Amino acid sequence: MRxxxxxxxxxxxIKRVAMPELDPAQRSSNFKEVNLGxxxxxxxxxxxxxxxxxxxxxxxxxxxxxDIPGFIGAIxxxxxxxxxxxxxxxxxxxxxxxxxxxxxxxxxxRCVLGRKDNPVAIGYLERxxxxxALRHDLRxxxxxxxxxSGKNVAVIGCGPAGLTAAAELAVKGHSVKIFEALHDTGxxxxxxxxxxxxxxxxIDSEVSRLLNLGVEIECNxxxxxxxxxxxxxxxxxxxxxxxxxxxxxxxxxxxxxLKGVYSANxxxxxxxLMGAGQTPDCATPILRGRNVAVIGxxxxxxxxxxxxxxxxxxxxxxxxxxxxxxxPARVEEVxxxxxxxxxxxxxxxxxxxxxxxxGWTMGLTCQKMELGEPDASGRRRPIPITGETFYLEADVVIxxxxxxxxxxxxxxxxxxxxxxxxxxxxxxxxxxxLPRVFAGGDIVRGGATVILAxxxxxxxxxxxxxxxxxx
Amino acid sequence: xxxxxxxxxxxxxxxxxxxxAPRVAAVRKAGQFAIVRVxxxxxxxxxxxxxxxxxxxxxxxxxxxxxATTRKLVAIPVxxxxxxxxxxxxxxxxIENWGRVACVGGGVGTAVLYPMAKALADAGNEVTTIIGGxxxxxxxxxDELSAFSQQTLITTEDGSLGRKGFVTAVLxxxxxxxxxxxMSVFAVGPVPMMRAVAELTRPYQVKTIVSLxxxxxxxxxxxxxxxxxxxxxxxxxxxxxPEFDGHLVDFNNLxxxxxxxxxxxxxxxxxxxxxxxxx
Ligand SMILES: Cc1cc2nc3c(=O)[nH]c(=O)nc-3n(C[C@H](O)[C@H](O)[C@H](O)COP(=O)(O)OP(=O)(O)OC[C@H]3O[C@@H](n4cnc5c(N)ncnc54)[C@H](O)[C@@H]3O)c2cc1C
Ligand SMILES: Cc1cc2nc3c(=O)[nH]c(=O)nc-3n(C[C@H](O)[C@H](O)[C@H](O)COP(=O)(O)OP(=O)(O)OC[C@H]3O[C@@H](n4cnc5c(N)ncnc54)[C@H](O)[C@@H]3O)c2cc1C
Ligand code: SF4
Ligand code: SF4
Ligand code: FES
Numbered sequence: 001m002r003x004x005x006x007x008x009x010x011x012x013x014i015k016r017v018a019m020p021e022l023d024p025a026q027r028s029s030n031f032k033e034v035n036l037g038x039x040x041x042x043x044x045x046x047x048x049x050x051x052x053x054x055x056x057x058x059x060x061x062x063x064x065x066x067d068i069p070g071f072i073g074a075i076x077x078x079x080x081x082x083x084x085x086x087x088x089x090x091x092x093x094x095x096x097x098x099x100x101x102x103x104x105x106x107x108x109x110r111c112v113l114g115r116k117d118n119p120v121a122i123g124y125l126e127r128x129x130x131x132x133a134l135r136h137d138l139r140x141x142x143x144x145x146x147x148x149s150g151k152n153v154a155v156i157g158c159g160p161a162g163l164t165a166a167a168e169l170a171v172k173g174h175s176v177k178i179f180e181a182l183h184d185t186g187x188x189x190x191x192x193x194x195x196x197x198x199x200x201x202x203i204d205s206e207v208s209r210l211l212n213l214g215v216e217i218e219c220n221x222x223x224x225x226x227x228x229x230x231x232x233x234x235x236x237x238x239x240x241x242x243x244x245x246x247x248x249x250x251x252x253x254x255x256x257x258l259k260g261v262y263s264a265n266x267x268x269x270x271x272x273l274m275g276a277g278q279t280p281d282c283a284t285p286i287l288r289g290r291n292v293a294v295i296g297x298x299x300x301x302x303x304x305x306x307x308x309x310x311x312x313x314x315x316x317x318x319x320x321x322x323x324x325x326x327x328p329a330r331v332e333e334v335x336x337x338x339x340x341x342x343x344x345x346x347x348x349x350x351x352x353x354x355x356x357x358x359g360w361t362m363g364l365t366c367q368k369m370e371l372g373e374p375d376a377s378g379r380r381r382p383i384p385i386t387g388e389t390f391y392l393e394a395d396v397v398i399x400x401x402x403x404x405x406x407x408x409x410x411x412x413x414x415x416x417x418x419x420x421x422x423x424x425x426x427x428x429x430x431x432x433x434l435p436r437v438f439a440g441g442d443i444v445r446g447g448a449t450v451i452l453a454x455x456x457x458x459x460x461x462x463x464x465x466x467x468x469x470x471x
Numbered sequence: 472x473x474x475x476x477x478x479x480x481x482x483x484x485x486x487x488x489x490x491x492a493p494r495v496a497a498v499r500k501a502g503q504f505a506i507v508r509v510x511x512x513x514x515x516x517x518x519x520x521x522x523x524x525x526x527x528x529x530x531x532x533x534x535x536x537x538x539a540t541t542r543k544l545v546a547i548p549v550x551x552x553x554x555x556x557x558x559x560x561x562x563x564x565x566i567e568n569w570g571r572v573a574c575v576g577g578g579v580g581t582a583v584l585y586p587m588a589k590a591l592a593d594a595g596n597e598v599t600t601i602i603g604g605x606x607x608x609x610x611x612x613x614d615e616l617s618a619f620s621q622q623t624l625i626t627t628e629d630g631s632l633g634r635k636g637f638v639t640a641v642l643x644x645x646x647x648x649x650x651x652x653x654m655s656v657f658a659v660g661p662v663p664m665m666r667a668v669a670e671l672t673r674p675y676q677v678k679t680i681v682s683l684x685x686x687x688x689x690x691x692x693x694x695x696x697x698x699x700x701x702x703x704x705x706x707x708x709x710x711x712x713p714e715f716d717g718h719l720v721d722f723n724n725l726x727x728x729x730x731x732x733x734x735x736x737x738x739x740x741x742x743x744x745x746x747x748x749x750x
Contacts, residue, residue: 181557181689181691182557182689183508183515183554183555183557219555219557220555220556220557221494221557222557222558222560222691225498225558225559225560225691226494226495226498226557226558226559227494227498246689246691246692246693247692247693248693248694248695250695250698250705256705257698257700257705257724257728259727259728259730259731260731262696263694263695263696265693265694265695266688266694266695266696269688269689269693269694270688274514274515274688275512281738281739281742282512283512283513283514283539283540283739284514284515284688285731285732285735285736287731287732358727359724359727359728359730406691406692406693407692408691408692408710
């Protein structure tokens with residue numbers, strides 16, 4: 001059966017593919033990737049569902065405007081190398097996006113099939129193509145590097161925004177150097193998102209691709225401390241800032257400083273970046289906890305609670321002040337978490353972390369909530385039910401309320417204009433208030449997504465290139 | 472990778488290590504620290520930058536081997552490498568000419584104190600240095616500190632060197648006499664010592680700066696693990712400190728949080744001992 005000869009009726013008759021997964025009982029005690037990826041036959045069959053719409057609504061849902069029908073059509077025809085090439089035109093990190101993009105609210109939410117049935121599994125297919133390319137070592141074979149432009153660009157931060165900007169600039173012939181504060185690459189992709197959602201070797205292969213392009217990466221450089229933005233502006237023809245939004249929002253409730261209370265950033269960094277808890281004698285310690293309560297309802301909260309489960313928590317609980325349908329976390333994450341035995345305690349807000357006489361966390365007192373009128377975000381506002389509280393036993397409490405812009409860099413550069421949340425203000429090309437300085441990703445948007453950070457890196461790289469090219 | 476240029480033992484378990492880190496050496500100021508990771512897979516630990524030679528591109532670390540990571544660090548031979556060094560981090564010591572200041576150091580805190588005291592002396596202060604420890608062998612840097620201090624007073628708990636007792640007794644004598652009473656006190660050492668100094672100076676209303684040593688990871692304000700309570704408010708020691716007004720610090724909370732991983736540390740220490748004995 002050839003993909004291009006199917007009738008619309010035949011295409012519509014195919015059921016959406018289900019992602020093969022590790023068994024929940026097995027996976028909830030290790031860090032192996034949960035989604036196993038589609039087999040070739042599954043991918044081709046799923047690709048055949050696509051109606052190749054002329055109006056391409058799905059593309060409008062993708063922040064980097066990937067030619068979705070194009071690459072899916074190539075899969076249907078089994079032209080995988082062609083699919084790789086199409087994908088690479090618009091997305092520098094398809095193996096990452098295919099895994100962590102919130103497709104259900106982006107590309108897949110616009111797919112025409114979604115009106116009556118399930119949308120085409122665009123994310124799964126993207127991942128299939130990216131993994132195929134990795135297996136066949138096909139990345140970049142179509143790219144021949146132009147000669148050196150003689151210009152150099154500094155990139156601050158080695159997260160998705162910085163990685164993308166660096167790659168885009170390198171292929172244009174500019175010499176690029178990334179400065180990263182931590183001892184390793186990847187930003188949130190490495191220290192935030194756990195291995196069971198995004199294996200670290202995918203980040204490693206992306207990074208080695210960059211190195212092959214001639215990009216230099218210097219770790220252990222905290223811009224604002226080790227060197228200043230001013231120095232970088234003197235030494236480089238342009239600067240791209242992609243330093244993320246790494247400043248934890250504190251709970252601001254009594255008991256926050258007890259032993260056993262973590263911010264999500266600390267908890268995830270210990271485990272994901274430093275390997276705590278994953279081997280018995282890892283140098284970096286972590287409190288494992290029997291009853292772990294994670295406060296929040298986003299991707300970060302979901303990652304923390306699933307990590308806690310894997311580190312052996314008997315009860316791994318999520319405490320969220322609205323209900324499941326308002327949770328900002330990806331639908332797939334919530335599903336996976338529930339399969340792994342994670343308890344969702346909804347309509348509950350933390351009031352106090354309770355400790356024992358020795359300063360150890362014992363539990364959490366929570367306020368019961370109900371939903372009121374919708375607020376500015378369109379979600380129904382949680383309001384406390386007067387007098388109704390409950391107590392939850394917990395020896396580890398993790399605060400996953402979110403992050404804000406980290407002022408370490410921006411505070412040293414008063415000329416750089418910021419908005420009221422201390423995020424850098426940048427125009428649609430990423431240009432900041434300082435000449436030759438561009439910015440993108442979470443430092444501009446506040447906590448957003450990988451693909452938006454990448455889109456920013458890409459747009460800024462294009463603007464930097466045209467600026468440097470016209471000189 | 473950062474090359475170890477020299478490594479000398481100053482006292483039992485206390486090493487002075489000079490290591491190349493040109494970027495850090497070029498800009499570091501007194502009171503700042505670096506985050507060090509000895510090897511791949513190792514822990515990130517904060518260490519004060521004791522001194523620096525910007526021309527040679529080196530920094531000096533004074534390291535007390537107390538646990539697994541610091542023991543590995545002091546065991547690196549000359550020509551060996553430290554995997555990662557990031558810095559300088561933290562707010563530099565606020566240096567001003569107060570006139571007369573007292574610098575009080577306990578244990579390895581004396582090493583942390585050294586760059587502060589030197590910068591204070593350079594700024595024209597009349598520095599009285601008080602250093603204390605359990606016993607004579609652990610008293611470090613006395614000569615180095617004497618080089619710029621008006622006077623250097625030593626105490627040991629067992630009386631094997633200097634006056635018998637604690638640093639606070641000497642400081643109290645200074646405070647009591649208006650002719651010797653310092654305008655500011657800088658104290659670095661174990662938590663109980665800093666607490667005792669702060670309690671001692673409080674009734675005299677003498678400004679007292681302490682350098683706090685909570686557990687840290689990133690050192691850039693990203694994780695909140697280093698949080699301390701200052702005047703009832705949560706502050707991050709790595710970006711807001713590590714120096715704070717000693718009269719506002721919640722020392723109980725700091726001391727308590729430092730015990731978070733005691734069990735883990737004991738387990739690792741036991742493992743090390745077993746493997747040493749097996750060898
Ligand atoms: C736990 C967690 C789970 C998430 N899950 C998802 C998901 O499933 N899907 C999704 O789309 N998004 C997810 N996100 C959001 C997404 O990861 C971020 O939006 C994205 O990583 C932002 O990219 P960035 O490049 O702007 O910043 P970051 O990824 O934060 O990278 C910034 C880098 O800059 C470095 N840096 C910071 N300051 C300095 C400095 N002064 N000098 C030098 N370097 C510096 C940092 O160390 C870091 O490496 C998640 C976020 C978290 C925290
Ligand atoms: C800003 C700052 C500057 C510092 N400067 C120096 C320095 O110049 N020289 C130096 O030797 N040490 C310094 N320290 C302390 C040093 O970071 C710790 O000794 C080190 O992290 C211990 O690691 P470890 O794995 O060897 O020991 P661990 O096995 O982690 O701990 C062993 C023992 O040390 C205690 N300990 C753990 N962390 C700390 C800590 N942060 N402070 C005090 N005690 C701790 C533990 O409770 C335990 O009793 C500094 C700490 C901070 C926060
Ligand atoms: S990058 Fe993300 S939004 Fe775009 S097509 Fe891929 S999965 Fe969809
Ligand atoms: S909207 Fe759906 S069916 Fe139409 S082209 Fe896009 S993916 Fe294919
Ligand atoms: S060490 Fe992470 S915020 Fe200070």
